[in-house]
Every structure is written in structure tokens, then in C-alpha cells.
Amino acid sequence: MIISYKFLSTFFKEKLPKVEDLMDKITLHAFEVEDPKEYKDDFTFEVKVTPDRGGDALSHFGIARECAAILNLDLNNFKYDLLEDKTQDVNNFLSVEIKNDGCIRYSARVLTGVQVKESPEWLKEKLNKCGISSINNVVDATNYVMLELGQPLHAYDYEKLSENKKIIIEKAKKGEKFITLSNQEVVLDENILTIRDEKDALVIAGIKGGKKTEIDETTKAIVLEAANFEGAMISKASKKIKIRTDSSFRFEHNIDPELTVVALDRVASLIQEMTGAKILKGIVDAYNKKEKPRKISLDLHYVDRFLGIEVPLKEVKRILRNLGFEILKEEKNLLQLLIPTFRKDITIEENLVEEIGRIYGYEKIKPVLPLSDERIMRNEDVDFINQLELTFKELCFTEVYNYPFLGEEYKNAFNLSKLIEVQNPITVDSEYLVPSLIPNLIKNLKLNLRFEKNIKIYEIGNVFKKNGSFSERRVVSGVVSSGDYLELKGCLEELFKTFNINNIEYISNSKESFLSQKKSAIIKVNKKEIGVIGYLSGYVLESLDLNIDPVLFEIDFESLRGEILKDANFVHISNHPIATRDISVIVPDMVFVQEVIDVIKSSESKLIKQIDLLDTYINSQLKTLTFRIYLQSSKKGLENKEINEIQDKIINKLTQNPEWEIKK
Template identity: 30%
Template sequence: MKVTYNWLKEFVDFDQSPEQLADLLTMLGLEVEGMENYGAGMDQVVVAVVEEKRQHPNADKLSVCRVNNGREIVDVVCGAQNFKAGDIVALAQIGAVLPGDFKIKRSKIRGEESCGMLCSEKELGLAEESAGIMILPPTLVPGTPVFESLGLKDTFFEIGLTPNRADCLSVIGVAREIAAKIGTSVKCNRIAVPEHGPSINSSITVSVEDSELCPRYAARAVHGCRIAPSPEWLVNRLAAVGVRSINNVVDVTNLVMMELGQPLHAFDCDQLVDSRIVVRRALEGEIFTTLDSQQRVLVASDLVICDAGGPVALAGIMGGENSEINDSTTSILLESAWFKPAAIRTTSKRLGLHTESSHRFERGTDIDGVIRALDRAAALVAELAGGTVAQGFIDVYPVKSVPPAISFRPERANALLGIKLSSKVMIDILRGLECSVTEMTDGILMVTPPSYRIDIEREIDLVEEIARLNGYDNIPASMPIARVISDRPSLHQRLESMLRNILVAHGMNEIINFSFTTPDAADKLLMSDVDPRRSVIKLANPLVEEQSVMRTSLIPGLLEAVAKNISHRSLDLRLFEMRRVYINRQNEEMPHEPIYLVGAFTGAREREGWGNSRDSIDFYDAKGVVENLLEELHISNVKWVVDTPETFYHPGKSCSIMVGKERLGTIGEIHPTVQKNFGLEKPVFCFELYFEKLVVLHRLKAAIVVPSRFPDSTRDLAMLASDCLSAEKILETVKGIKAQEIEHAEIFDVYKGAGIPTGFKSIAIRIRYRSYDRTLTDDEINIIHSRITENLVSKLKVSIR
């Protein structure tokens, strides 16, 4: 919403500077989002008189003028032809800066000195096009800045209006706010309409068939008009608030809308079939061409203004081509009405047709302001288009709207706001807002808001007005008394934070992807046609196709992040994401939003450095992170089950992570085809964990194991084993001895290659023996160790090396 400082001054007297006014409005809730000092830099463009005009000696199309700028006479070369000696013109002096950062300098044009430039309206930013230079009225005083003497110097305010303040979609509305704040009232003169000739009733009839959607419809007729361009002041005023000039009549309706907030429409009276206006709902499928030349298909909930032949306007939104004001129009019907906001909004939204008019109607206009706006427009049309206003006006207003009487308790307002204002101060504030206030005997106030404040319906609305006008700055800051103790973060919340800490400690960077993804994400992961994750939740109105479905897996986003980073030459990556996925549920309206935790590893194991290895990261690095994570959560008895859990993993390098029959997640190397689908050249290792399963299986640490005080002894054991023998089997066999003396057994070397027969591998394990109650002798250890060795040989068919 745009208003100007000068325009506001026509409606209310105030002393505030533009900056002070902006602050005042912002603190009233009308946030000034932008200010523009129009004409501020134009003081070097002054009124001047052309004393003499002669032909340029060296150029046919140029003239050399002697121009009096009020102080001295200067020579100026000019290319325009539309002026003569004696004319008053706009002289941009040396040093002036015109719109477009055009600096005026002393120059020589074809050998003739030129001390400035005679300006056109276009050059001054006053018009989009102009022929020749601007000829000013002869009354202006030479030497004074042009913008100042034309009254163009102004400050434009851009106000970010909240949707509740429909009343402020006008200059008078903003002026009322200023008046209420500074304790004055707006200037609201009676409008004299020069009526002549026959009554309006002799030229037009109006019938409203749907008074629910159109409770009030008023009209006036103006005959004998001449459609012409608007005068300068009107064009400029509309331009200041961002409205393009059309012609004198349409401009008047727009001006009055901007001034009073009441949208108006002007019909060409002679085009109205049978000189009749009928306000009714549209017929289902009725076709109507609005004045933007678009064909609109209407539905029964739309409200239309019709003549005897059919629709001539989409009520409150846009007029029709068939009754539009054109250059040959002479009779005009001015419409001023009040339409039901929700109806206007429904039609406007359905048609995607948002206009200055619909914007105001859907927020709610002033039903008592209908006639004032109509009169103002009729008087202005008569003045500017030279017609005569027919006697009287039509006003179909069967049920007079009565603003609510609200009972208001001053002490309730004080309690809610935490202030102590007297009843009297509150009454003054409310009356300043043009509410009528009656004091009841019990201290309660009966308050009736003015008709334009449709947002005030309840006591709380009045409380807000008190707070607003008294000033939010005048409310103290206090601390509420605590009657609640905050809960400890839930287990779920604590685990989320704990998991992040564990992964960060493992050098992983947390990423956040959008929750919506591309519909072909499942294809890129090679998911089967029956994979439930293909049943995605689709957005009805996505911004782009790539963000049109809610994700059911975090893997695609993770791999995209890997690819994007690699394209930036960040090659060594450890990324994780812990967010929700969105799963459709059968027979349930609301989807399931479980949290998943995924991680990706690629590149080198260690960071680049003078003493660091450049070995590639592999499956076991990823597995190690998950093992540590599960250990910190005290989740034991974890099985790594080779079951080809996901299509997006390498079948030989992936597994499920199980506890009993519960799958906690999966881990593996990304399948080469998937890798290619995401544009990745090097292997990527990922894990995916289901957060809810971790919450369920997570255990609190029960008891610690007291370390033994006796010395340990280690024995190494190297064996040749079949390639298919799993490490898990070997360790299980070692522990299967169930000797308390085995403190720990670990695989410390795995080797395949030279010296080892094909189909075999060399595995070395280290066993640490220790007792809790004594120092073990070599003999004791040897007995256990040889039992282990025998077991390995007999049960696993390994050969000891």
C-alpha cells in the first residue's frame, strides 16, 4: 500500500517530518517498509524564461537559447522545436543529476557553448513519453526549483499492511490512524455534487437479486462527458501510488479508491442493454469477457453485474469489455457497492484475477462510506470530463448494517496488557478512533466501532487498540511467575542429540536436504516396482518437478550432496543426515514421519597432510562408525547379516544390521549402477539406521566390569583358511571355548595374495589371556591356547601356519 506525505496532509494536519511520520506509522502497526523522497535530487532543475531563441549556426535541427534562470542569463543549446521566446521552461543547470544518473555538464555542441539543458517531462521522470520540452505555467517564478514550484516534491511511503487493516487501504484510512495517535481528527468536508436535469431513475433501473453477496449497491449517472486524458496533477498523483493513468473517468474512480478505499466502477451507460443493472449470481458455465480481453467461464457462486443482456462486470473484481469506457463514451454510470468479502475472494482466487478492487473488497470495505465515495467521484467526473450529474442517486440497501456494541472491561485490558491505565484514558483512546463509547454503572464500557473498522468485533480487539494507541513502548517488561517446571528432554530428543555428537566425533559433517525430492529418486536407487517407498506423498502445487514428492529415503539426497561436493573438488567426505522421511500409511489419513539416520563415506581415510596416509576409506570404516555408535547406545548382540538388503548396495559388500529379528538398518557400498546414476566416479559407502528402532533397543549402562589387577599374556595364531570362512565364525569359535581367562580376541591381520593359494586367505588373531585372581602360568595358558587351536582346526578346517 502506497501513500504520500503531501496527500496525507490534505486529510490531517500534523507537524511530523517524513522520517518521524514513518516511525509513528510503524509503531502503530502500519509498517513503513520503504520511503522515497521524490524530487529530492532535482533542486538543480529550475524554472527559467527563454529570453531569445536563434538558429544554431552549425546545425539545422538545433537552436541556441538565451535563458534567464532568475540570477543570470546563460546560453543553452536545444534540439526541441515546441517552444518560443518568452516560454517558461525547466532548466537543468550544470551539476544537476537527472533520473538514470544523467549528469549535466558544461559542454560545447557543434561549436556553441551550452550551460545546461532544457528538459522534457520524460527527462525529468515525470512521464514515460513526451514530445518536446516541458512548457511550464507562466505563473512560476524563475530560479525556483521546478519540482518545488509544481508541488511535486513529496515523500512516498510503502506500507506493509497486515490483512486485518482493510480500513488502511486508503489515504484517509492512514490519515485516521495519524489523527488518532496525535489527538486530532481527519478533515472530511461535505462533498457538493452539482446535480442537474432529470433524475437518475429516468435513465437507469437497478435490481439486486442476491442481497446476501451484495448488501448495498449505489449508483449515479453523469451525462454529456468528454473522455480525455487526465490533467497533470491527477496523472502524477496516481503515478505516486503506482497506478497508471487511463483516461479522466477511469482515473477518477481509481483516485477515489486510493483516497477513500472504496472501489468504484464506471460503465458506459449507453452500452447497458435496456438501461438496466441486475446484480445476480452467474449461471454455471456462463461465459464473460473481462476488460483485459480474457474469456472467463463463471460458476454459480460468482457474483456478476448484468444488464438486460447478460454480465457487464465481475462484481468487485473487473468490468467487462462490453461496457468499458471508451473515447466516444458520453454517459457514465458510476457504481459504488459493498460485496461480501469471502465471495469476492473465492471468485478472485479461482480465476487467478487479483485487482486493486478485489484486494479491497475481499478484506472488507466501509459499507457506510459507499455514498461518500460515489459523490466524490461524480463531482470529480463532472469537473474533469465536463458532464452533468443526474439528480439523485440509487441506493439499494435493504438491511442497514449495524456495527456491534462491544462490552469492554478496562480492568481486563489492564490485566492482559500488564499496564495500569485509567478508564478515562482508555475512553479517550477509543473515541480518538471514532468509536462511540458509553460508560455503564459497573465500570464496563459499551463500545461501538466506526463502520470502517470491520476488524473490531470483540473485547480483545479493543484491548489491542488500547495497546497500540497507548504505545507498545509504554508496556513494561516483567517476568511471569513460574508454576511449571520444564520436563527433561525426552529420551527421543536426548538420543537424537547424542547420535549427532557421536557422528560429529567421528569427523562427520551434518547436512540438511529439502524434504521434497524428485519423483524418479526410487528409479535412481534401482528400487523394485513393488518397493513401498515408491508410494510417495505428492505435492499438488510443487514449485518445480525436482521438489514435487515427499522423500521416503534420505539416500538420494545424501548421494547428491556427495556428488555436489566432489564437483567442488572436496573429495574426502564423511556426511550424515538425520531427518524425517514421509511414509504413506494404508487406511490412515496421516502419513508416518519416522526419523532416519544416514551416513556416507568416500575418498581418503585420513585428511591430507604431510604425515598422513592417503589410503582410501572403505566398508570397514563405515562399519566401525556404526559399531561405535551402537556401543555407545549399549545395543548388544548385533548381527551383521548378509541378505542383500537393498538394491542400491553392492550385493557382495552390504548387509543388514540386526538385533534378534529387528532390523536396525543397513550398511554397504553403493551399487556401481547407482553410483553412476548420481554421477559418482569413486566408491561411496553408506549406512542407513532407523532412529525409532535405536530408541527401542537403546539400553542404559547397567554395570561396569572391574579391571583385573593381574598381568596379561598374549598369544598370536596365524592360520590359512578358506576364503568363504567368515571372521565372525573364527571369533565365535575362539570364544566358544568359554574360558574366563580369554580376556580378548582380535583379528589383527588378513592377507590374500602372493604365497597364499587361490581360494584361501591368511588370518592372524591375537588372544589376550588374563585372570581376575592370579597371574596365569605359561602352562595354564598353553592348555587353553591349544584347545582353541584344536577347535579351529577341527571345526573350521583351517591349517595353522
């Protein structure tokens, strides 16, 4: 809301501080202030009134009340001189009926002998500075009073009302068409409140006036309306018809119903002053449930304890009075307070503590570090993430962060289902939550291949799936552009070693997924499935037009963490010499190396220290695997005889399979 410095000054006898100082004060004690502008004889600035204070602070008067408390100044008493035509009772000319609770109060005056014309310069200027364009003197006067007091007002051409001059406030009919003052056609429904005569809707309540009763140069008599509506209802309606006005914006925040009459008198006197119009005697006022001001008792000890500073009683009382709170009773450390109806946001004691704290000044509170003796707990998940990040860094992987969204294109390419959908995605390619981190990692790969060839990236993040309910779990995934399965597997093996994860198996993956069926594996630890490793299916590669064949992995975070052995057991280091033997075995080319290794291990596992695959040679559906077997005892040096016996045993085991053959 734009505030004019000069306009604001009219509420005070005393001079206000310089505009920069004033802006600072408002910022530190009430609302954020920005965008200062300088005019020939004025300044303006924008005050960002917080949503809880929209009911009382969205006006120059509202801000003046804040300034009075901040600066400890007295506000001018404003009284409006208004000359009523005592011979004509307004009730003979207008009646009002509220048919819906959404309208809390409806007050109106009738003026005759109005001359509609251009506004005087001072008025036009004031409105312009505050961002409202001038229309004519009557409409301008209503807008001016809204800026001044915060009460939205509306003026109707009296003669354009239907015959009985009766105003009815009720919900619109479903599908009812309405032409606004700005010639926009709006379709209303039964949730939208309207101000009507006996025939038509005249105004969308609290939001926008209609064409039918528009004020124009021929207008002679007017109805001035100051009403009060329930905020939530206005807010809903405004969203529904997508019209937001200075009026609806204020009503949304629940303004004070007591304000209608004050504002009505103000605007009537202003129009009278400008046009010499006659004001009919009295106000038509429908006010069904008058609000009673709330009472709250305030414990002064609590104020001090809560803020962490002692605020002098004199200051507390001064602040509360300046803000318009009435002190009803004062007993020991308790103040009994009457909360004015314009402060709807004050409902509990803590609200009052805030009022005292902010006006007194938060800068006066000295920082005090709290002393406490609660136990700090280590978060094992967060710890593990930190460790993983360090490990991946050592393995030359770069960490990426992706949005957890993907669109139709990737959903189809990766053949994904049971996805959680976002109702209001920000772009078309972000309507689903990711069920795997792989698709977006592939997207990263495509982007980065423009700049470099050898890419190793990973992400730790949540994946989402709809299985009846919504499930969310953390995974660790990575992609290597080289397509070197052994490189990636080697990295994972180092990772497992880092965390003392043993008993790892790679099992053929026959599941239907975006992975290649023949060129991927399920990773198991201690017989439990923890993740997958391998290549993408040809379908994905083709759908995404990928001209490389990356290799990737995805591991469930919780499962992985569950397999960590907390403390690594030190393995005794033997100083006895290590003996090596090389064995070459010829097997059919579809045999997994692990099968052969398992057979070797089964023969004499105790003394076998390590088995390395030295070489693989494939020739017409047969492959020759050359292993180097390291033998060592923890107790003694092995003799040649013993070593040969073990070698024979291994060869014996290997040749039990009729398809396998030892290369001599």
C-alpha cells in the first residue's frame, strides 16, 4: 500500500520526523517499507502490511495509528462537519435487507443535488500518488476515504435503482451474468454474494461495481454504501471470478464493522463540500450481530520472561494506550485490557506481548545464550550421507541435485508406472514425482555430454511411488558415461569396502524395468536385495536418442545402511611368504566368472588368500579364464608339496564339470 507523507501528516499536530527516519521507524517497529518516491512537495513509500494486520492497517489512518505509538505522538481527533437535510428522512427513500450472513453490516446514505464532474486538483493528485486514477468527483471521494480510513465505499446512481428503491444483499444465482464497471462480463454462481435491487445484481459484494447503477454526468442523486463482509467469503469469490480490487483486498482481511458509519459521514461531507449536495437525514444501517470488544488479561511478568527484558510498566501502559487498547483494571502484575474491534488479530496474550515488544524495540533486547542440558543425538542417516559423499568424491564422482519431477516423455521412455502426480505442475515436463533418480541423471548426462566425454555423476535423494498410499524412500544412484561395467562395479566394490559391507552377490536381473534384461544385475548383500547395476534397455536408449550406452546403479539407502558393519575387524597380517599359482580354465562363454571362482574357493578356502582374474580370452563360444591364486598360511611357510596338493585339488574340482577344461 502506497502512503503519502503529506497525507499521513494530516493526522498529527506535531511534525513527523524526516521521511527517511520515518520509514526506518516503521520498518523496525511495524511493517517493511520500500520504494520511496519524491514529489515536488511530498514523498510516498510503499508499506507492506502483513496479512494479519490487513484489517486495521491498510489505510493512512491505520499507519498513522502505528506512527503515534512508535513516535509517542497524539493523533488528531477528527470530526466531520456534515449538514443533514433534517426534513428528509433517508428511510423514506431507501431500505436494505441482508439475506446472507456473509454481510456483517450494511450502512448507506442518500445524497441529492449532486453534481458529477471532474475532481479538484488536490484530490486527483492525492489519488494518483497512491496509485488510483481519477474518474469523477463522487467516485474519487469514495476512493479517497478508502485510502484515508481503510473502508471501501461504493456510490450508486439512485435513480437507476429499480422502483422500490430496495437494496438486497444475497447470493447470486448460478450462471447469472454480470457486467462490471469496466465492461467485463462475469458469470456468477450461488457462492458469490451480490448487492441487488429487486431486479438485478448491482455490485459483486466487496469486489466490483456493476454497469447498471454507474455514476455519470447526468447523475443527480446517489446512494453511498459502506458495508462490511466476511473476509474468507470475499477472498473465495475474488479468486473464483479472478478479480482482485483495492476493495476486495481490504475486505479479505476482515475490517472493523464499526468503521462503516465513520467512513460514510466522512465521504458524505467530502462530496457535500465539493458539490454542495444535500445529505438526507440519517443512515440506513443493517447491522445484525454487533460485535463486542474482546477482553484479555496480560501478565506483566510473562511479558518480561517471554521477551527476555524488563519493560518498564509506564512504557507498557503508554504503548498499549497509543495503540488504542483500553486498560480496564490494573492489579499487581496483571492488566485487564479491552481490545478495540479494529484489532481482530489480537486474540491471545502473546499477541499483546508482540505489540509491546515491537513498539518498545526489539533492538533493546540483549542476546542471552540459552543454557540447557539436553542430549545431542547423532543422526545416523545424515552421518551416512556425509560419509557417502566423501566416498563418492574419492571415487571421482560428482554429486548432482535434480528436481524430483519428470514429464510424460521420460515416463514413457523409461516405461514407468504407479507414479505420484502433481496437481499443479509448474511446467508440462514436471507433472510426476520421480520413482527413480536414473531418468534425471540420464538427462544430466545428455546435457553434459555437450561439454565433456567422461562423466561420472551420482545423486542421493528421495523417490516416490503410489502403492495404494504414497511411499517415499531415499536412494543412491549414479551413472557412468564410459559404459565400462567393470569400472562402475569396481567403484561400488570400493564403496562397500569403505563401509565394511560384505557378502555381496550379483544376480541376473530378469525383472521388467528400464534396465537391460541381459546386461544388468540385482545386487544382494547377505542375501538381501539392495539395488541394481547395469545398462539401460535398448528401448530407453532409442526413445531418448542416446548415442552412448551408459552404465548405472541405484541402491536403496536404508537397505545399504542396514548392512554396514559398525566396526571393522582387524585381519591378522601374516608374515609368511605368499605362494602363487596360475590356473587357466576353458568354459562355455555364457558361464559367469563368479561360478568358476566359487568352485575354486570351495576346494581349499582356508589357505586361499586372494583370487585374481588375470586374463579372459574368448574364442568361438569358449572362453579361457586365467586366474592367479594366492596361497598363504598364518602359521608357517607353505611347502611346495602342500601347494601342489592344493592346486591339484582345485583342478580336480574344476574338472568335475564336464563342460569345463583345464588348459595345460
